[in-house]
Amino acid sequence: MAGRNFCMVLDCGCGHAATSIYLALNYRVNVVGITLSPEQAIEAKRLVRLAKVEKRVEVKCMNIFEPNLASEVFDGVVSIEAFSTMGEVHKLLETLSGLIQSGGRLVISDMFVRGKTKVKDAIDLYWKSDVFTLPELLSAAQTGSFDIVKVVDQTANKAPFWGLSAAHSRLRLADDKIAKKERSRLMASVNAQLNMKKACIKRDVCYYDVVLEKH
Numbered sequence: 374m375a376g377r378n379f380c381m382v383l384d385c386g387c388g389h390a391a392t393s394i395y396l397a398l399n400y401r402v403n404v405v406g407i408t409l410s411p412e413q414a415i416e417a418k419r420l421v422r423l424a425k426v427e428k429r430v431e432v433k434c435m436n437i438f439e440p441n442l443a444s445e446v447f448d449g450v451v452s453i454e455a456f457s458t459m460g461e462v463h464k465l466l467e468t469l470s471g472l473i474q475s476g477g478r479l480v481i482s483d484m485f486v487r488g489k490t491k492v493k494d495a496i497d498l499y500w501k502s503d504v505f506t507l508p509e510l511l512s513a514a515q516t517g518s519f520d521i522v523k524v525v526d527q528t529a530n531k532a533p534f535w536g537l538s539a540a541h542s543r544l545r546l547a548d549d550k551i552a553k554k555e556r557s558r559l560m561a562s563v564n565a566q567l568n569m570k571k572a573c574i575k576r577d578v579c580y581y582d583v584v585l586e587k588h
């Protein structure tokens with residue numbers, strides 16, 4: 374990758390590489406973005422080329438728990454709306470700790486649950502995950518090799534997103550040409566989106582930005 378004197382950042386769970394592209398366009402960094410989805414990786418690579426940052430952003434279709442990143446050490450890792458559904462928190466932090474150099478930061482922006490609630494069951498079913506609480510993350514970080522630098526509650530900023538998502542789904546439902554299968558998918562989406570909004574208001578689901586530093 375170009376500019377080896379630039380910082381190396383891992384975008385862990387890059388989706389369509391929006392964060393990777395943003396970082397490459399705005400900071401002196403090279404980015405490796407990883408996703409589990411081959412389709413996402415293809416689209417992410419297309420968007421990376423479109424943004425003309427292909428020399429600075431490499432997209433890989435791989436699992437963070439696979440060892441084929443082990444030879445790389447990153448100055449920092451970002452994980453946006455991907456971290457809390459990725460797997461067991463201790464294992465995840467241990468894996469990432471092995472990839473970050475000492476003094477490097479892990480920046481997470483994600484949802485956390487309050488505990489065992491109906492909405493946690495629904496999230497876990499949807500994401501095939503076991504979403505954790507913020508205290509679980511922070512305690513795992515401290516017993517692992519991280520210091521807590523910053524925790525910012527973003528729940529109040531995030532709740533309106535779910536209302537907007539539901540409104541968008543409803544708008545699409547207003548189109549009577551929509552196929553029956555797509556209609557029932559959208560109706561399920563509206564329910565799920567409104568439940569997420571309610572869960573944010575009740576704080577059964579919270580969103581936090583968390584910055585950890587490897588010691």
Ligand SMILES: C[S@@+](CC[C@H](N)C(=O)[O-])C[C@H]1O[C@@H](n2cnc3c(N)ncnc32)[C@H](O)[C@@H]1O
Nearest residue numbers: 386387388408409410435436437453454455459
């Ligand atoms: C909800 S998307 C978020 C994408 C992106 N960060 C964003 O904010 O738009 C979650 C991403 O995490 C990735 N992911 C989930 N588990 C993963 C794992 N074990 N290893 C690598 N990527 C993973 C998914 O493939 C997907 O790209």
